[in-house]
Amino acid sequence: MSIESIVKEFQAVAASPARQLDNYKAAGKKVIGVLPYYAPEELVYAAGMVPMGIWGSNTKTISKAKEYCATFYCTIAQLALEMLLDGTMDKLDGVITPTICDTLRPMSQNIRVSMKKLNKMPTIFLAHPQNRKPAYGLKFCIDQYTNVKTALEEISGAPITDEALKEAIKVYNASRAARREFVKLAGEHCGVITPTLRSAVLKAAWFMLKDEYTAKLNELNAELKALPVCDWKGTKVVTSGIICDNPTLLKIFEDNHIAIAADDVAHESRSFRVDVPENDDPMMALALQFAAQDYDVLLYDEHSSSNRRGEYVANLVKESGAQGLVLFMQQFCDPEEMEYPYLKKALDAAGVPHIKLGVDQQMRDFGQASTAIQAFADVLEMAK
Amino acid sequence: MAEMEKTAAPAQEAPAAPMKKAPKPVSPGTAALRKVVSDVYAAAWEAKKAGRPVGWSSSKFPCEIAEALDLAVVYPENQAAGIGAQHDGERMCQAAEDMGYDADICGYARISLAYSAGVETTNESRRMPQPDFVLCCNNICNCMTKWYENIARMHNIPLIMIDVPYNNEVTVSDSQVAYIRGQFDDAIKQLEVIAGKKMDPARFEHACECANRTAKAWLKVCDYLQYKPAPMSGFDLFNHMADVVTARGKVETAEAFELLASELEEHVKNGTTTTPFPEQYRIMFEGIPCWPNLKALFKPLKANGVNVTAVVYAPAFGFVYDDLDSMARAYCKAPNSVCIEQGVDWREGICRDNKVDGVLVHYNRSCKPWSGYMAEMQRRFTEDLGIPCAGFDGDQADPRNFNEAQYLTRVQGLVEAMEQNAKNKAAKEG
Ligand code: SF4
Ligand code: SF4
Numbered sequence: 001m002s003i004e005s006i007v008k009e010f011q012a013v014a015a016s017p018a019r020q021l022d023n024y025k026a027a028g029k030k031v032i033g034v035l036p037y038y039a040p041e042e043l044v045y046a047a048g049m050v051p052m053g054i055w056g057s058n059t060k061t062i063s064k065a066k067e068y069c070a071t072f073y074c075t076i077a078q079l080a081l082e083m084l085l086d087g088t089m090d091k092l093d094g095v096i097t098p099t100i101c102d103t104l105r106p107m108s109q110n111i112r113v114s115m116k117k118l119n120k121m122p123t124i125f126l127a128h129p130q131n132r133k134p135a136y137g138l139k140f141c142i143d144q145y146t147n148v149k150t151a152l153e154e155i156s157g158a159p160i161t162d163e164a165l166k167e168a169i170k171v172y173n174a175s176r177a178a179r180r181e182f183v184k185l186a187g188e189h190c191g192v193i194t195p196t197l198r199s200a201v202l203k204a205a206w207f208m209l210k211d212e213y214t215a216k217l218n219e220l221n222a223e224l225k226a227l228p229v230c231d232w233k234g235t236k237v238v239t240s241g242i243i244c245d246n247p248t249l250l251k252i253f254e255d256n257h258i259a260i261a262a263d264d265v266a267h268e269s270r271s272f273r274v275d276v277p278e279n280d281d282p283m284m285a286l287a288l289q290f291a292a293q294d295y296d297v298l299l300y301d302e303h304s305s306s307n308r309r310g311e312y313v314a315n316l317v318k319e320s321g322a323q324g325l326v327l328f329m330q331q332f333c334d335p336e337e338m339e340y341p342y343l344k345k346a347l348d349a350a351g352v353p354h355i356k357l358g359v360d361q362q363m364r365d366f367g368q369a370s371t372a373i374q375a376f377a378d379v380l381e382m383a384k
Numbered sequence: 385m386a387e388m389e390k391t392a393a394p395a396q397e398a399p400a401a402p403m404k405k406a407p408k409p410v411s412p413g414t415a416a417l418r419k420v421v422s423d424v425y426a427a428a429w430e431a432k433k434a435g436r437p438v439g440w441s442s443s444k445f446p447c448e449i450a451e452a453l454d455l456a457v458v459y460p461e462n463q464a465a466g467i468g469a470q471h472d473g474e475r476m477c478q479a480a481e482d483m484g485y486d487a488d489i490c491g492y493a494r495i496s497l498a499y500s501a502g503v504e505t506t507n508e509s510r511r512m513p514q515p516d517f518v519l520c521c522n523n524i525c526n527c528m529t530k531w532y533e534n535i536a537r538m539h540n541i542p543l544i545m546i547d548v549p550y551n552n553e554v555t556v557s558d559s560q561v562a563y564i565r566g567q568f569d570d571a572i573k574q575l576e577v578i579a580g581k582k583m584d585p586a587r588f589e590h591a592c593e594c595a596n597r598t599a600k601a602w603l604k605v606c607d608y609l610q611y612k613p614a615p616m617s618g619f620d621l622f623n624h625m626a627d628v629v630t631a632r633g634k635v636e637t638a639e640a641f642e643l644l645a646s647e648l649e650e651h652v653k654n655g656t657t658t659t660p661f662p663e664q665y666r667i668m669f670e671g672i673p674c675w676p677n678l679k680a681l682f683k684p685l686k687a688n689g690v691n692v693t694a695v696v697y698a699p700a701f702g703f704v705y706d707d708l709d710s711m712a713r714a715y716c717k718a719p720n721s722v723c724i725e726q727g728v729d730w731r732e733g734i735c736r737d738n739k740v741d742g743v744l745v746h747y748n749r750s751c752k753p754w755s756g757y758m759a760e761m762q763r764r765f766t767e768d769l770g771i772p773c774a775g776f777d778g779d780q781a782d783p784r785n786f787n788e789a790q791y792l793t794r795v796q797g798l799v800e801a802m803e804q805n806a807k808n809k810a811a812k813e814g
Contacts, residue, residue, distance in 0.1 A: 068757070070755050110757055338527065
């Protein structure tokens, strides 16, 4: 298949998760909604079900969720609840609600309570440990994952065997490797893989069974590899933040000849940086993977007295050959907001120019963003 | 979490502008409680001067450990509340914003981060030495985790982290206890290094005894709000929060609360009260008060004879336990770490016991974990207790997020609904 036609398929999936849900259901599959962050999707896959990411929506407006949330919560969480309330997600057979930030904590309760009231799907609670590396942290993580596993088994009606889980881990590791490879290739072939296409390819992963997804992505990667490295005349940036999948916003980058060299985005690379060890105890392996997650605004850093994350991101910019960084700051996201001054410090120290774009998913007017990006393009040009 | 500036005039004592009245004399119990907090700050300065390490701690970090190791510890949340109450919150918040911290971040965190970076406060009673180590327990919020990491980075100092994951059930599981116990044991080891000595089990036991005694005395004080009329206003409890936060593990705190309890007992016996107006309605005040706007908060309540006789802090700070495991269990039950059912149960319990006629809910712009399921809670209060609820938008530390006109309207609405309820009840009974 040509690059164009594969990318089109990914674009179609990314643009209509509801159709994906319908298709999987029509094929007799059970589908489990997965809210951010770091839920062990491998368990869902091993149970023979389809995990489907719920990261809000770029086209919906908060309405029913207002019955549960005050206004000062991020749109990602509010719109996730909105879609669970308004019928968009009614075909789901369950939903996993992690609780790693202060918004998701009470949101897990709103979702559980409202789903029960409306007689909708069962909810599966997940609380990750922050002290994740010591033995007691691993143990707690395994206990939590075991709760998730048990709940999934109830929904699927069959036990999740170690064999199935080991297989799922392999499938997911392959998918993560393919996505990392794609990110690299997209950076090298930014003339072909524009910011909007890059986003669509990575976003589609949240709505597809990973074996299907990886097969298609490997195909794309092979096609990209066969191309000569592109002689990019524009500039390149690293993106950072929780999510930046809004096509209108990404189009502005294209209009200004800014390509994405790499990312530090929760919805993208942060979610596939770390593989699961393929060992004999798959539940422990999943916990070890979570323990190894690092450089994340959401996770406790045991070496917090140094500015590891800021420096990691600044290095990423240097190593990827980008000229600067664009931070997509989700409104009301205090974990991101809290880490901004130190990110800025590291970027400034490394001589990396950056802009902070305030965004939310109900953004419909991109005038201000457009002006900021345009101005930044000039700065980047000078940094080349 | 909030705990009040002990030296600030509580709202009901606040002078009506423009004439300045002399502050009312305080009871021996209240004076003793104020001294306890002042001593905590003084001890930290003394330690600093003597070259001993000073810690900054989150309000619900198990204080017993540092106490047993004789480490001087102060509490940024208490400091921030005090700074807010003395009207220096906005300036400090703005200073943090100038450093790049977003205005959406919790006001306590902003104030504390500004202070940590060297911005001095005009509230002299809340000045504290810069930290040599930080103690973070995120049972109240996860914002704490990164807030304290930021402080650790600013000063290049060790951070001791006790992570209490959010709990979806009313009971605390053995799994959670084991996880927290593991962290306690590590925290003790890390603090032994900082203190330069081994933990003496007898001293630890003593600190735990004191903390339990304080918790019990605190709960006893809170329980006096059950009487009709209440011998004090619930706003006083906010004032006394400072002691439960900064000095739970000290014998003086237990003694001061016991003294206050005996004073309240006296009031009940004599049918007197320190509430400066006749009590017509009784409400629960949900959430942390807006410290910078205490006068504005109190005024319409006083005008309408509305006494606050229930605050959720009361049961939420009574950590009572008898060994390390049950201590781990106790620290899992902070207001923002429990499931909605537990949260509702606590509140409805005190609403019933303390016989409230309505609920005033503070949608606190600073506190996302607290306000996040309040709308559903409000529905449950009304459904389960048959009492009206009203919500208002505010902020515990940043006065820019409080709208007095809206607050007045909401209080008025609540009073009218309580009035109607009372009439309906009378008609039914009559
Ligand atoms: S965007 Fe920020 S606040 Fe919202 S769910 Fe994600 S981490 Fe939490
Ligand atoms: S976010 Fe809430 S719980 Fe956390 S420090 Fe601020 S006020 Fe306290």
